[in-house]
Amino acid sequence: MSTAEPPVNTTHVTPSEPLIGPGHTYASVTDKIAAVVLTRPLGIGWLAGFTVTFAFTMLLLVAITWLFTKGVGIWGINIPIGWGFAIVNFVWWIGIGHAGTLISAILFLLNQKWRTSINRFAEAMTLFAVACAGIFPLIHTGRPWMAYYMFPYPSTMGIWPQFRSPLIWDVFAVSTYGTVSLLFWFIGLLPDLATLRDRAKNRIQQIIYGMLSMGWRNSARHWHNYQSAYLLLAGLATPLVLSVHTVVSFDFSIAIVPGWHTTIFPPYFVAGAIYSGFAMVLTLTIPLRKAYGLEDFITMRHLDTMAKVMLATGLIVAYGYFIEFFMAYYSGNKFDVFLAEQRLHGPYRHFYFALILCNILTPQLLWSSKVRRNVPLLFLLSLVINTGMWLERFVIIIISLTRDFVPSAWGRYSATFWDYATLAGTILGLFSMLVFLFVRGLPAIAIAEMRELVHEGHARKEPS
């Protein structure tokens, strides 16, 4: 029966590869993950990375300040292209966030143990992506200081929001998504914050993690309520994540603009969101596991599985592109047919071809297990897919708006320096800076859940 030897787990053998490297115990997983936060000195790599991302965050602030000073005229938007980079970036960022919730909630419900070592990180990515996403619709309104008009509050003017508008649905969907993601993340962190509190090396760490962990003491009664709440949150976040990108796609599909008014949008947006989100998780975890020596926890099996999820969702997205064309011709609606042809032959055709290359053709390499296990190539592919998903949003928004119903309403769009500065300010700036701070401030891997995996025997058998 139970031996006095604690952890090294040799009980039931998982199919294929184990999820944790050889010989890990409760203490060793705890030490390794907590050390990144508590003891490891700030390396030159971290400092350099933080400096660069901090500089880009400042660029974002400059771009936004200039925008507030001069107005949205500093951007490339015009009439009829009122939705330029701001909405392209918004949809892209919010989509990236979706993989975090998918990993933490849906894979939890499906009892996929491999999610454990990447869920905390992916949830953090979700929060930071939602933070970046939230900036864009706000600054795009032109008068962001009036943004509170979108919330239902008893104003002295007696006016209320229009609840039949998808843009109001968006406000509720995105703010709920941000809030629930934060709650889910914090609940997951609670036992780990207590672990950091108990291992704190100095008074400051002790106070900070002590306050954040709220006095969590690993009591069985606490765990009992905790597990119940965590499971329920996972169950709530699952339909939520599907609803958020559905609502975002309603911003388009409820409108009558050619290329937007299609029923395929909600499922195809959700699949695209998960596609880009997994790409972003790979973009971040590949350098992270290397830099902090976490290869034992984020194993090749994780990378391989994530690559397979990308391949599957990428095929759903490809199906979506196909159906867009099919329905345009099948409907016989001349505006839809014209728009489909504009994608292939219009002034923005290069974007469309680049999109097909990035999102459909290149990812087919993932069919090969050699590619899925080639870490640098996988990293490169994740960047290609991220670019492809951004191009998809660009194609949807810009091509449709530049080719409306009558030629007199046609236009052209080109982004300005400030458009690019704002985009770079979120990708290389705010988002990356928050990732850098997160990695050193909080445990990037869920420690308590890793101990659970060790207990369940997912560690590799010690070579003997």
Next chain:
Amino acid sequence: MTEHRARLHGVMAEFDTPEQLLSAARKTREAGYKRVDAYTPFPVEGLAEAIGTRRSWVPLITLAGGLGGGLSGFGLQYWVAAITYPVNIGGRSLNSWPAFIPVTFELTVLGASLFAVVGMLALNKLPQPYHPVFNVDRFATAASTDRFFLCIEARDPKFNLAETARFLQGLNAQHVSEVKDEE
């Protein structure tokens, strides 16, 4: 609370593995102790039941939050669109309920999630800055890493310091120590 010197919170035993703790917890219940708590660095299946925890209230609280969020969400939209701020657009129905579903859904999820989290914290009586178990040095350093603890509390009617300590020793505990409450 009436005394001003250090009171006794209970007696704590330390175990090597969750299996040992689980069987000790079961024996403790069988021996008739009621005020017992167990501490593990990760959730251990069956342990909460073994120390006599009843079903969690979190699901019911969550349901209440979800119902409250959904009903107030729909109610708000109905009241705004049909009663206080009606906008007549070509005579279309004011209570256009299908258009109210997205916001109703989001607020259902929001209400349920907030209640689940706040309910869980409240049921666990968190935040709680001080608890006597942290006065045990081994607990404060190892309970969140790889040690498993069982505490029989002094308010248990069957509690007797010497006898309870001996009982815990008999369960193959590694260390048995008194837990002082210094408040």
